[in-house]
Amino acid sequence: MNAFLSALGTKLAERWVGVLVLPGALFTVLAVAASVLGHRHALDGRRLSHAAEDFATRYDHRPVSAALLAVVAMAAATLIGLLALGLGSAVEKVWVISGPAWLTGPLVRWRHDRWTRARAAAEHAPADERAARVAIRNAVALTEPVRPTWIGDRLRGVGVRVYGQYGLDFPFTWPRLWLLLPETCRNDVIAAREAMSGASTQSGWGVLYLCLGTQWWPAALAGVVLLLLGWRRGRAAAGNLADLTESAVDLYAAELARSLGDGPPSGTVTPAQGRKLSERFRKGA
Known part of the structure; x- marks a missing residue:
């Protein structure tokens, strides 16, 4: 158990550093550079070099102050990373948004x-x-x-297609089917879901860089690129996630029916049987 907890802690620490701290540290450094350069001197490397030299001279013989500044910078990087995660979640909600009608119509x-x-x-x-x-x-x-959006329709389409083919209400069927899936299948679905979350987080960073672009225009270009790459990655991940979940239903729906004592004689769940199972899953809901 101690070895497991140690490995888990190491994995979480690596993920924390890779997802939050390093990108946040880069953003923090660029934000400082943006405050020095601004729009007028956006690409002035000499100006930035002089500012860096002045900063190093100021803290050269003040180790305590430098250490405190490093701690503050690390905390700022982490907070910025958390903000990017939150913005990524908001971006993902936009990808699958269904209303209001006046906006999405x-x-x-x-x-x-x-x-x-x-x-x-x-x-x-x-x-x-x-x-x-x-x-x-x-x-x-x-x-x-x-x-x-394409992503919203692609993910929603899984439930539509599953109901049309098998009569199964996907939101009520999936949690029960999940318990029967082999570990390799579940890992593939989890990886696809994480890939979609990673893509939305990348778009969240794009939003942050667009905001930074109000002070330093090269950051706006980086923000546009990150948003486009995140959207492209999100489409690919959503398509993969939809394919995997729909395939899991195709392969294991009959096994789910058998595990509930209602195995299909033909080996395939029929629409009538699927609707019957869905009523059982809903329990009157």
Whole structure:
């Protein structure tokens, strides 16, 4: 147990340093540089060098003050990292937002119109072009869009597709199915979820750098790049997460039914049986 706790503590410390302290320390250093350079001297390396030399001279023979300053800088880096995590959570909520209608309605209608046109084109396309047209439709959304973002519709689409195929209410089915999944399968799902969280945190850093860009314009460029990379990584992670969770239902839904004493004779959960199981899972909710 002591070895396990020691390994866990080491892993958490490494994660704390890698996710919070180091990026926060970099941001702190750049914020100090931004206060020295500003917009007018944004790329003036000589000015920054002189400021660094003056700073080093000031604390050269004051070790206690330097140590206290290092502690303050470490605390600031940690707080900034926590702020980035919080902003990342907010960004992730924006990725999967479903309302209010007055705000998201125009985007939903635009995505729905694109999807409707692509579906019509696929339905009326010649046989040799149908696969390409279907791919274009699926690139917009796998199910009829009702969210303003691709990520939101992709994650919501898992429940829609699972219910359409098996009659299973995904939010009530998934916690029970999770308990039956092999460890390797669960680890893959967890890794995909962590990848999505990492992407949203990267976007959170992008928001911070955009704010810093009000004082030092190169930081704004970095913020835009981080936001775009975070969005791209978030799309990939959300697609992977959706694929893995839907695949888990495909592979283990019948096993879940058997474990509840209602094994499907055909080896596949039918929509009627899935609806019956969903009623059992809901317990009247």
